[in-house]
Amino acid sequence: MIFGFWPHIKKPRDQVALLAKYRKVFGSADGKDVLNDILLQAGFADVTPHDGPVTYNEGRRAVAKHIVNLLRLSDQEFSDLMFAAAKLQADFDQSNGEYQ
Numbered sequence: 001m002i003f004g005f006w007p008h009i010k011k012p013r014d015q016v017a018l019l020a021k022y023r024k025v026f027g028s029a030d031g032k033d034v035l036n037d038i039l040l041q042a043g044f045a046d047v048t049p050h051d052g053p054v055t056y057n058e059g060r061r062a063v064a065k066h067i068v069n070l071l072r073l074s075d076q077e078f079s080d081l082m083f084a085a086a087k088l089q090a091d092f093d094q095s096n097g098e099y100q
Contacts, residue, residue, distance in 0.1 A: 022070045036088055037080075039064050045085035 009015050025031045039045065042064035048057040073081060 019070060023065065023072075026067065026071055035067065036084060038067065038091060039081075039085040040088050043087045043089070045070075045082060 005039050013055040026035045043057055044064040045062055046057075058098065068078070068081070
């Protein structure tokens with residue numbers, strides 16, 4: 001197993017092929033829009049309040065983190081993505097939950 005992401009996929013070539021599919025899907029303009037929506041829905045750039053549902057929120061973030069990890073972004077790309085996710089979250093919060 002090359003990656004620990006898919007314990008159910010035993011053949012290295014199948015793992016590499018699936019990784020390439022993730023990169024193809026989320027590397028396109030439409031894929032980046034979908035990824036931004038996933039990050040917003042998962043609260044990827046948000047912080048769970050002290051008395052909030054930590055387990056639930058961390059579970060949602062884990063899915064987004066899985067996708068981001070698979071994309072193997074450069075430091076700059078990751079920084080740009082986090083900045084965009086934080087801005088999207090802030091805009092969403094300011095609009096009282098109405099996605100713009």
